[in-house]
Amino acid sequence: MADTRSLPERAAAERPLSPHLQIYRPMLTMMMSIVHRITGFGLYFGTLLLAWWLNAAVNPNAYAKFEWFAGSWIGRLILFGYTWALIHHMLGGIRHLIWDTGRGFGPSEREWLVAANLIGSIAITLVLWIVGLLAMGGSR
């Protein structure tokens, strides 16, 4: 049967592809690399909240509006996610800086580093929120 596709179409279809994401078994280091990028992406837009908060601090009414948002369940959820993304991205950044020196690439070392990254970010986020909620409760 004659191939009716044009030559460029055939060339594009038959060009071999290098192995891509979906054929690899998911590994923690790979997942954490993806999460590092996703948290960075999220933090990018999170700066809008920082800009809002800093500009709201100028007058009481604007600050009250921000506090209302930050105290709402959706606001709390976003801020909790923002805290975790910030800490996770920071610890991931430290991991990458260690890797930049050529250290920590051994089979057990790299697994230890990504596990410490994940456990550390969750633990620090929880501690920060407990401290934060206690600080808010204490002043009221």
Place this chain on the structure above:
Amino acid sequence: MSNPKHIRTPLARVLGRGAARSGTKHFWHQRLTAIANIPLTIVVVVILITLLGRNQAAAAQILGSPAVAIIMVLFIVSTITHMKIGMQVIIEDYVHDESAKLSLLIANTFFTIAVGLACVYGILKLTFGL
């Protein structure tokens, strides 16, 4: 272009910088700001926690005090630079359509400068009471 073997522009040959020496600029700045962001983020998180539960007047006073204001501005400049480069890498990795890529790269520059300036403006307002 007297020598046809050269594909460089005359200006590039006169400057004599080879590959312009800017190939690693983003790589380096991403790490430079990453290093700066670590202590800055820790201090900013501590500042944020001390501000929790305080009213607007107290928050404005603390944020506007010289040391805190300077740290906040440093934090913003460093993180905004970091995230501009980071988002550029993401766009270049995933957006292959040339016009869409160019539009997003422009949007990235506009967004980061606008948000960065808005943050700095808020802090300067608190510091100088403009």
